[in-house]
Amino acid sequence: MKFLFASDSFKGTISSARTAELLGEAAGKVFPECRWESVEVADGGEGTTDAVIAALKGERVWREVRGPLGNPVSAYFGRIGENKAVLEMAAASGLPLLKEEERNPIQASTYGTGELILAALEDGCQEIVVAIGGSATNDGGMGCLRALGVRFLDQLGNELEGCGADLERVSAIDRSGLHPLIFQAKFTVMCDVTNPLTGPDGATRTFGKQKGGTPDMLNRLEAGMENYRRVLERTFGVDVNQIPGTGAAGGLGAALFLFLRAELKSGIETVLDLIHFDERLEGVSVVVTGEGRTDWQSAFGKVISGVGLRCQKKGIPVLVLSGGLGAGADKLYGYGVTSMMTAVDGPMPLNEALERAEELYRDAALRMFRILQVGRQLT
Template sequence: MKFLFASDSFKGTLTSDQTIELLTKAAEEVFGSCETSGVPVADGGEGTTDAVVKARSGEIITVPVHGPLMEMEQGFYGRLSDTEAILEMAAASGLPMVPEEKRNPLNTTTYGTGELLKAALDAGYTEIAIAIGGSATNDGGMGFASALGIRFLDQEGNVLEGRGENLEKVAHIDMSGLDPAVQKAHFTVMCDVTNPLCGPNGATYTFGKQKGGTPEILDRLEKGMQNYRDVIIREFGINPDEIQGSGAAGGLGAALKVFLHAEMKSGIETVLDLIDFDARLEGVDLVVTGEGRTDWQSCFGKVMQGVGDRSAKHQVPVAALCGGLGPDYEKIYAHGISSIMTTVDGPMPLKEALDNASELYYKGAIRMFRFLQTGMQMNKHE
């Protein structure tokens, strides 16, 4: 038997690497002699850089950056080869970096994410993947673009900082100072959001509340975002509302498309390409994947859906070991997942399940492999 382990992290409890270790231990206990390999996987959100760097035997490069409130933070990006790098905005402009009592998207900026990209460009990387999940921002990507040399000016010609509150003041966008290295690079943006920049389904009204926006703040930000959109239309002849994903990460998607001509791709598909997942399926009898909770959302750009679909193309069956199941979890079966087992082995409070995540996962893996062994024994008697 040859197994490939490719599970998402279980948020707040198990890393992708830890699931590989536990699955390997359980498979060896049940089967004795078997061949196992594992690869860390993520879907383009927080943890994507670490997962891809480990899978590619790359290197984490630390960079001092300004956080969402312009405080100094230690950011990082990943070196994958002499030409390839990967970064995630969660490392510089992520929501967990802002204390709950200070969350207000009028005050936050993507400037630090721009600093991360500039550091990668300065180091000579020309193929750069950018994961934009988990932002604390709603600045239309102004801060990000400012770090790369683009200037946003008000009616009097004053340079704006690039926070959410500045959207309503933008009158002109000066591209003359854009870092020339941008023209020599190709950018792949990991994005599974299709929201436009403005409107009821746009960046502000869809995602602003979770970033600390009150109804009054969101109304002000939306008016500012409409002004920003209109300036882009006037000066670039591009309507961001007609670009799928322009509303991602508080409008950073729009800045990436309009100013950097970036390519938008599914997060999990990009990760699977970067870690050469298809080649890892060679000779594999079973893939084991999983996540903390499986429900209908798992079918939309998440790890299990991506791993299942890719494996199905190579006719490799996939089993899943998950923390729990939610509404319409069975829809994942249409994406190459043959069976699902849960780690919990009885009714228990959520805190108990989280506190004992490692032990429960290991016991669940034993049950899964013993069940698989039973099927193999039945097959021998046919």
């Protein structure tokens, strides 16, 4: 019997790699003759770069870039082989880089993300994958593109800085200085939201509040984003509101799609393709996956549903071992999942469950494999 372990990280408690070690330990006790392999998996959010680096034996390449408010931060991209790179925009322009009281989508910029993309290009990478979850910004991607050589101009021809406040001021776009290495590269954007750039479901109205936007700020940003959308339409002849996902990361999705000709793809599907997940399924009897909490959202572009659907195509059963199960978790049975278990073994406060996460997970893994052993004996 051969197992493949492919869990997401249990954020704040157990890493993806550690779940595999614990599962391997438990599997060996119940099935001494078994073989197992593991692969770190992420869905395009936090931890995606590290998961791909670990799975493909890549390396971190560090650079100092501008943070969302212009302060210097250390960020890295993952270099995979000779010419591939994967990076998370949140590493340079993400909410985790700011204290709650510092969040300000009027002033925040994606400039550092552009610097990180440029670093990958100058390092010789020609296939670049960008995960755009967790942004602190609402600048339409202007900061990012400015770092790559694009000039955003006001009505007098003055160049703008490229932050949220400039959305209402932009009148024209000069693309003549776009870095030449961009034209030799292929870009993929990991994007699991379908929001348009503007409107009630757009970047500002949907995500602006969590980035620190007050009602007055959001009204100003939405008006500015609508002005920006019109400028983009004049420049490219495309209404980005008709393209799902262009509102992701405060409009960075629109900028990467238009200026870099990037393909917008599901995060988990992109990760699974990058790590050659289908090839890893050869000869596997059972796959075990999981995450910190599994509920209805897990069926939409998350690790469990992505892994489940890939396994379903090959007829491989999938067991889920998660920290907890929430409402709607049963939807996953339609996504290739065979059975689900929780690590928590009784009522307890959340802080206790977090403190005992590894112990609880280890015990639950043993229970899961023992149940699997019963099924094998019955067969």
